[in-house]
Amino acid sequence: MHIDETTRRAYNIEPNMCWECYSCVKACPQNAIDARGYADFAPLGHSVRVLREEEKGTISWKIKFRDGREKNFVSPIRTTKWGSIQSPAELPVPSAEDIHSQELAHEPEVLNVPGGLPALRADQLKQGVV
Amino acid sequence: MGLFSNRKTVFVDSDILVVGGGMAGCGATYESRYWGRDLKVVCVEKANIERSGAVAQGLYAINCYMGMQWDENQPEDHVRYARNDLMGLVREDLGYDIARHVDSSVHKFEEWGLPIMKDPETGRYLREGKWQIMIHGESYKPIVAEAARKAASEVYNRIMVTHLLMDEAKPNRVAGAVGFNVRTGDFYVFRAKAVIVCAGGASHIYKPRAVGEGMGRTWYAPWSSASAYALPILVGAKMTQMENRITLTRFKDGYGPVGAYFLHLKTYTENAYGEEYESKWYDHTKELVGDYIDRHPVPTCLRNHAFLEETKAGRGPIRMVTKEAFQDPHKEQVGWENFLGMTIGQAIVWASQNIDPKHVNPELTTSEPYVMGSHATCSGAWASGPSDYAPSDYQWGYNRMMTVDGLFGAGDTIGGTAHKFSSGSYTEGRIAAKAAVNYVNDMKNDKFQVSEKQYQDLKKTIFQPLENYQVGRNEIVAGTVSPSYLLPLSGLQRLEKIMDEYCGGISANYITNEPMLTRGLELLDMLKEDLDHLAAEDLHQLQRAWELQHRVLASESVTHHTMFRTETRWPGYYYRADHPKLDDTDWHCFTLSHYDQESGEWTMEKAPVYHIVD
Numbered sequence: 001m002h003i004d005e006t007t008r009r010a011y012n013i014e015p016n017m018c019w020e021c022y023s024c025v026k027a028c029p030q031n032a033i034d035a036r037g038y039a040d041f042a043p044l045g046h047s048v049r050v051l052r053e054e055e056k057g058t059i060s061w062k063i064k065f066r067d068g069r070e071k072n073f074v075s076p077i078r079t080t081k082w083g084s085i086q087s088p089a090e091l092p093v094p095s096a097e098d099i100h101s102q103e104l105a106h107e108p109e110v111l112n113v114p115g116g117l118p119a120l121r122a123d124q125l126k127q128g129v130v
Numbered sequence: 131m132g133l134f135s136n137r138k139t140v141f142v143d144s145d146i147l148v149v150g151g152g153m154a155g156c157g158a159t160y161e162s163r164y165w166g167r168d169l170k171v172v173c174v175e176k177a178n179i180e181r182s183g184a185v186a187q188g189l190y191a192i193n194c195y196m197g198m199q200w201d202e203n204q205p206e207d208h209v210r211y212a213r214n215d216l217m218g219l220v221r222e223d224l225g226y227d228i229a230r231h232v233d234s235s236v237h238k239f240e241e242w243g244l245p246i247m248k249d250p251e252t253g254r255y256l257r258e259g260k261w262q263i264m265i266h267g268e269s270y271k272p273i274v275a276e277a278a279r280k281a282a283s284e285v286y287n288r289i290m291v292t293h294l295l296m297d298e299a300k301p302n303r304v305a306g307a308v309g310f311n312v313r314t315g316d317f318y319v320f321r322a323k324a325v326i327v328c329a330g331g332a333s334h335i336y337k338p339r340a341v342g343e344g345m346g347r348t349w350y351a352p353w354s355s356a357s358a359y360a361l362p363i364l365v366g367a368k369m370t371q372m373e374n375r376i377t378l379t380r381f382k383d384g385y386g387p388v389g390a391y392f393l394h395l396k397t398y399t400e401n402a403y404g405e406e407y408e409s410k411w412y413d414h415t416k417e418l419v420g421d422y423i424d425r426h427p428v429p430t431c432l433r434n435h436a437f438l439e440e441t442k443a444g445r446g447p448i449r450m451v452t453k454e455a456f457q458d459p460h461k462e463q464v465g466w467e468n469f470l471g472m473t474i475g476q477a478i479v480w481a482s483q484n485i486d487p488k489h490v491n492p493e494l495t496t497s498e499p500y501v502m503g504s505h506a507t508c509s510g511a512w513a514s515g516p517s518d519y520a521p522s523d524y525q526w527g528y529n530r531m532m533t534v535d536g537l538f539g540a541g542d543t544i545g546g547t548a549h550k551f552s553s554g555s556y557t558e559g560r561i562a563a564k565a566a567v568n569y570v571n572d573m574k575n576d577k578f579q580v581s582e583k584q585y586q587d588l589k590k591t592i593f594q595p596l597e598n599y600q601v602g603r604n605e606i607v608a609g610t611v612s613p614s615y616l617l618p619l620s621g622l623q624r625l626e627k628i629m630d631e632y633c634g635g636i637s638a639n640y641i642t643n644e645p646m647l648t649r650g651l652e653l654l655d656m657l658k659e660d661l662d663h664l665a666a667e668d669l670h671q672l673q674r675a676w677e678l679q680h681r682v683l684a685s686e687s688v689t690h691h692t693m694f695r696t697e698t699r700w701p702g703y704y705y706r707a708d709h710p711k712l713d714d715t716d717w718h719c720f721t722l723s724h725y726d727q728e729s730g731e732w733t734m735e736k737a738p739v740y741h742i743v744d
Contacts, residue, residue: 013670014670015343015346016342016343016344016345016346017345017346017352017353018346018352019186019187019346019347019348019351019352019353019475020346020347020474020475020478021181021186021187021351021474022187022474023181023186023187027181035478036478037475037478037479037481037482038340038342038343038344038346038347039342039343039344040340040341040342040343040344040347040383041340041344041383041479041483042344042383042478042479042482042483043482043483044482045482046478046481046482047481048470048474048477048478048481050470052268059268059269059470061470061477063466063477063481064481065480065481065482065484065486066481066482066483066484067484069484069486071466073463073466073467073470075266075268075467075470075471076245076266077245077266077268077269078243078244078245078269078273079243079244079245080242080243081243082276083276084242084243085242085243085273085276085277085280086280087163087277087280087281088160088161088163088164088277088280088281089163089167089280089281091164093167094164094165099165099564099567099568099571100568102516102517102518104161104231104234104557104560104561104564105160105161105164105165105234105560106234106237106238107231107234110234110237110238111198111199111233111234111237112198112199112233112237113198113199113233117230117231118198118204118205118230119230119518119519120206120223120226120518120519120742121519122518122519122520122521124519124742124743125222125223125519125520125521125740125741125742125743126740126741126743127738127739127740127741128741128743129218129714129718130213130218130741130743
């Protein structure tokens with residue numbers, strides 16, 4: 001998306017490389033961006049609009065068919081406060097021994113399995129057709 | 131340099147440089163910080179990590195979750211599943227490694243705030259299928275990016291990395307990367323002790339089905355420009371299974387996913403006359419691939435094969451029977467939200483064409499081919515395996531290190547590890563990062579050495595298309611056609627046409643043979659020569675120019691690999707018409723390639739496949 005210097009409006013500088021991911025539509029603080037389907041295969045007269053509300057933790061969709069039928073959907077987007085994730089830098093420093101183990105951060109506890117991190121034995125891997 | 135001699139150069143030195151901030155890059159950044167508390171960890175991204183990569187628009191399912199805590203699956207079960215789906219050929223050591231760690235990644239996502247649906251009866255994650263769990267994942271990427279941003283020393287958004295830097299004190303050792311800011315045009319030199327390539331796979335190397343305004347509506351993101359492969363290939367890293375491109379069966383035009391429809395909504399396919407068709411092609415397929423057709427679940431490529439044969443027989447379109455399932459309001463809601471959560475374009479297609487799946491059974495199609503390492507296929511770099519069990523053929527250094535010292539990878543970049551998807555790519559980033567921290571620690575005070583000449587030469591190369599445009603533009607009075615330059619879009623469309631016609635794209639019905647591939651390589655050679663004349667009107671086009679460079683190099687690799695493997699291993703993905711059958715005697719192996727940047731020569735070899743046998 002670029003801003004047109006004269007009209008001060010945003011526009012898509014290369015619509016044929018747009019994925020219709022709606023990232024720009026969702027991010028616009030003025031909800032000013034709309035999209036329509038590609039002319040290659042999408043007849044006119046439809047619309048798919050979205051309102052993403054971070055504070056409420058929801059995303060709402062309104063789908064309008066070419067013939068006027070409508071469908072509405074609302075989904076949650078996050079269960080925790082934005083910005084609440086703890087940086088790994090704030091966690092206890094792992095031991096010098098742990099850094100040479102196969103376990104990754106938060107393992108084995110976060111796996112929540114009794115035997116700890118599983119492993120293969122080297123002799124379980126063999127050549128041949130199975 | 132003349133015209134651009136005043137361009138600003140920015141130097142960023144770090145211990146670990148993560149190239150690409152998608153799922154794999156965010157995992158790599160987080161884990162680098164966890165294990166390397168005193169290290170400088172830098173993540174560089176072409177877009178903005180808030181929404182970059184293939185998970186930009188969200189996901190409605192996490193396709194790789196074992197559920198070990200409820201004994202739903204064990205890692206070796208996933209290895210057998212991926213092996214079966216890829217017709218026997220996956221790096222089982224790497225696949226097992228991802229599978230044993232992936233649950234811990236998913237548990238953290240939930241803790242961080244990702245809404246994961248629950249089974250109301252068991253309280254467990256709601257299963258879509260044996261490996262998939264259902265999520266409300268519109269903000270999956272922003273959540274994961276928040277963790278990565280907090281972990282990184284610095285995140286550089288809007289910088290396209292074009293080349294890796296090599297150490298001049300020690301042969302075959304990486305020393306960083308260079309690129310440019312797509313908004314300001316500043317030149318960036320990132321010097322680093324270790325580099326983790328987490329860039330995107332390859333869309334738009336084959337001509338897409340929509341070629342006008344809708345050419346961006348590819349299945350995989352149009353910004354996945356094969357940097358995952360081109361960056362390592364250029365510095366001599368070996369690639370594997372680059373012939374193993376993927377063709378997707380998807381809803382027509384929007385490429386909306388079918389996983390939830392098949393697995394959760396229990397919809398099914400039929401031909402234009404309401405008939406089940408897959409079983410009709412059983413004997414025919416068995417002749418091609420033997421007992422691989424009897425395996426469960428039936429490998430994805432073989433189901434594609436039945437689709438293609440039925441369509442060729444004139445009984446298309448193939449449709450998904452949705453009318454029954456969509457009478458249930460809950461299933462109807464899941465069906466729509468599934469698209470809104472990850473492929474909005476499909477909802478747009480249906481709204482525009484008045485397709486309500488409650489009343490109409492929607493058409494399916496098969497996509498143009500894609501080359502990538504994270505979905506139901508496994509193209510990518512040849513990487514060292516985990517030290518606790520990988521066979522010696524697969525182990526020459528640190529986990530996920532390529533055949534270049536200090537160069538690591540994850541996600542689409544690493545070959546042989548199919549079915550990792552979003553969670554597995556993130557997990558592979560974590561695995562690579564822990565190994566990279568060990569690599570950096572073991573380097574101790576050994577510093578990288580990069581001469582001014584190395585990055586100044588690259589600077590000249592990178593910005594050359596801007597100069598080509600200025601010069602070539604003077605030869606014409608109006609319009610876009612200059613006799614001396616090639617615009618990035620024209621070059622892209624030539625590439626797509628070559629790959630489509632000669633290397634098994636849609637208009638060739640995915641069929642190729644040695645003479646076709648030979649001719650394709652001749653045309654690719656000429657395209658490569660013409661890339662010296664690429665012209666960029668502005669910085670946006672300069673980005674397109676470098677994306678094209680990456681795509682062309684990856685395509686050359688794909689074509690050489692396709693030529694080397696003289697069998698048809700994955701009918702339904704592509705066909706070698708001169709070798710129409712699967713051949714386990716000669717080809718139950720990986721294909722490896724090496725590119726020599728000086729000579730432009732490719733060398734091919736085979737590598738053994740090791741299976742978990744008990």
